[in-house]
Amino acid sequence: MAVSCCSSTIDFHSIPLTALNFTVRKKLALYLNPKHVSAADWTALAEAMGFEYLEIKNYEQYQNPTKMILENWQGTSTQATVGKLLEMLTAVERVDVISDLQGLIEEDCRKYLKKKQLQEQPVQVPEVDSCVPKTLEMNGITIDDDPSGHMPELFDAFICYCHRDIDFVHEMIRQLEQTECKLKLCVFDRDVLPGTCVWSITSELIEKRCKRMVVIISDDYLDSDACDFQTKFALSLCPGARSKRLIPVKYKPMKKKFPSILRFLTLCDYTNPCTTSWFWGRLAKALSLP
Numbered sequence: 001m002a003v004s005c006c007s008s009t010i011d012f013h014s015i016p017l018t019a020l021n022f023t024v025r026k027k028l029a030l031y032l033n034p035k036h037v038s039a040a041d042w043t044a045l046a047e048a049m050g051f052e053y054l055e056i057k058n059y060e061q062y063q064n065p066t067k068m069i070l071e072n073w074q075g076t077s078t079q080a081t082v083g084k085l086l087e088m089l090t091a092v093e094r095v096d097v098i099s100d101l102q103g104l105i106e107e108d109c110r111k112y113l114k115k116k117q118l119q120e121q122p123v124q125v126p127e128v129d130s131c132v133p134k135t136l137e138m139n140g141i142t143i144d145d146d147p148s149g150h151m152p153e154l155f156d157a158f159i160c161y162c163h164r165d166i167d168f169v170h171e172m173i174r175q176l177e178q179t180e181c182k183l184k185l186c187v188f189d190r191d192v193l194p195g196t197c198v199w200s201i202t203s204e205l206i207e208k209r210c211k212r213m214v215v216i217i218s219d220d221y222l223d224s225d226a227c228d229f230q231t232k233f234a235l236s237l238c239p240g241a242r243s244k245r246l247i248p249v250k251y252k253p254m255k256k257k258f259p260s261i262l263r264f265l266t267l268c269d270y271t272n273p274c275t276t277s278w279f280w281g282r283l284a285k286a287l288s289l290p
Contacts, residue, residue: 010109013083017074018236019112020082024104029066031097040092042066048088049073068260075235075261082109119200141201142191142209155186157247157287158210160230162220163189168251169216181284186210199229206234212287215262217250222259235261247286 032042046056046069059065074080082105089098098105139149146152161169169187176183186192186205206213213234221227234246248262251270268286270279 010106010113011083012086012109013081015082015109015112016236017070017080017082017085018232019108020070020085020105021108021111024101024108025067025070027101027104028070028097029064031094031100032066033064039096040094042069044092045069045088045094048091050077071261072264075232076264119203141193141196141204142186143193144191145193152209153191154184155191155205155210156183157212157214158186158206158230158234159188159214159216160221160227160234161187161216162218162224162227164220165216165218165251172214175280176284176287181280181288183284183287185214198226202226202230203233206230207237211245211290213246214283214287215246215248217248217254217258217262218252219254219256222256231259231261247283249283 029042032045035041042059042065043056045066046059049069051059051069051073059068062068086098086105089095139145139152140147142153144153159169159172166189173185173187175181177185186209188202192201192205213230215221215227215231215234231246237245246262246265247268248265249268249270250258253271268279268283270276
C-alpha cells in the first residue's frame with residue numbers, strides 16, 4: 001500500500017499520526033524492533049524521520065524504540081502524518097509492513113475521520129419546552145461561559161495537572177491571576193461545569209478556548225491518563241511546538257525520568273534555585289504573548 005498507488009480514497013497526508021491506535025503501533029514495533037540483515041529496521045525509519053545519530057543511539061536503550069520514535073516524531077515534526085509515515089516506510093523498502101497493516105491503518109484513519117466529523121456537527125438536543133432555547137454541547141461549559149454560545153469564555157492558558165499537585169496550581173493562581181499579571185487560567189476543577197463528557201470538553205478548551213497549555217510535570221503526572229491525553233492532544237495541534245502552545249513546568253524534584261515526549265520543549269524549572277526568582281516572570285511573559 002504505497003501512498004501513491006493505494007486504492008483507498010483516504011487522504012493519508014491530512015491525517016495526523018495520532019490517529020494510529022495502539023494495535024497498529026504494536027504491530028509496527030514487531031516488524032521494526034528486531035535487527036535484520038536484509039531488511040530495514042527502526043533505525044532506518046528514525047533516520048528518515050530526521051533524527052540524528054546520537055539521538056538514534058539514545059533510543060537503543062529503550063525496550064520498544066519504534067514506539068519512542070513514533071511518539072517523539074509526532075510531537076516535534078510538522079510532517080507527522082500517516083501519509084508521511086507510509087512514504088518513509090516505502091522509502092526504506094518496507095512495503096511488506098505497509099501491505100500487512102493496510103487494513104488496520106485504514107480502519108484507524110476512518111475512525112479518526114468519523115470522530116472528527118461528529119465533533120464538527122451540532123449536537124441534536126431533544127426539545128423539552130418551546131420556551132427553552134436549545135444549546136450546543138460545547139456552550140455553557142465553564143463558570144462564566146455564555147450559554148447561547150455567542151461569547152464563549154476564553155483563557156490565556158489551560159493548566160494540565162495531576163490532583164496531587166493541586167497546591168502548586170493554587171500558587172500558580174495567586175502568582176498569575178491575582179497579581180499585576182492579570183492572566184486568566186483554565187483550571188478544570190474550578191472552571192468547568194459538571195455534567196458533560198470530560199474528553200470532549202478538554203479538547204474544546206485546549207484547542208479553541210485557550211491560547212497556551214501549561215503542563216505541571218511531576219512523578220504523579222506520569223501516572224495520570226488524563227494528563228497523558230491532554231499533553232498528546234496539545235502536541236498534535238502544534239507539531240514541533242511552532243506556536244509555543246505547550247509549556248512544561250517542573251516544580252519539585254522527580255524520581256522518575258522526565259517524559260521523553262516533552263524533552264524537546266524549553267522547560268520552566270521551579271526546582272533550580274539559581275533561576276527561581278525569574279520563574280514567574282518568564283512564565284507570565286510566555287503566557288501573555290499573542
